Amino acid sequence: MNPVVLRTIPILGWLFIGFGLLRPVRALSVPLRLVFWIDVVLSVGVHAAQIPAARRAAGPGVPLGRVVAMTMLFGATWWKTL
Template sequence: MTPKTALLRTIPILGWLYLAFGAGRALRGRPLRHPLARAAWWLDAVLSVVVHAAQVPAAVRVAGGDRSPLATALLTMTFGMTWWKTQPGSETKETNP
């Protein structure tokens, strides 16, 4: 993994940590109060859950037989396209399904 890829993969991890932080605060009865913090949490939730889930079919196509569909889905949900776009041969597999 290149340093650039590692750096790009930290972004979704930080997003998941922020989601966990905000959810933990809400469960303890101390939700995020600042409007920008709340908006960022909801935007992060949509990007992390909805957008990553929408990427799973493309990721499964790109992974082909290299990984199980379940492993591919879990890695895509965790890292989004910073995982499947950085796989070897993803450019050729994506354009030639």
């Protein structure tokens, strides 16, 4: 699949989190609150857990800061396409 399409999904997730932070979560409906918290766990927790694998996949030529930033933003869709 096209990497641009794959990278759109995490961006939409981060935008949804931003929307949830700007508009109080309790103002959202119960299903949207559930989706919000699932998105937070996946975007923050799972992307952070992927950093060690991303460091190995990126190799020695990619700075650690870039690996961390890109993995937190895009998750595995960034480093799997290297």
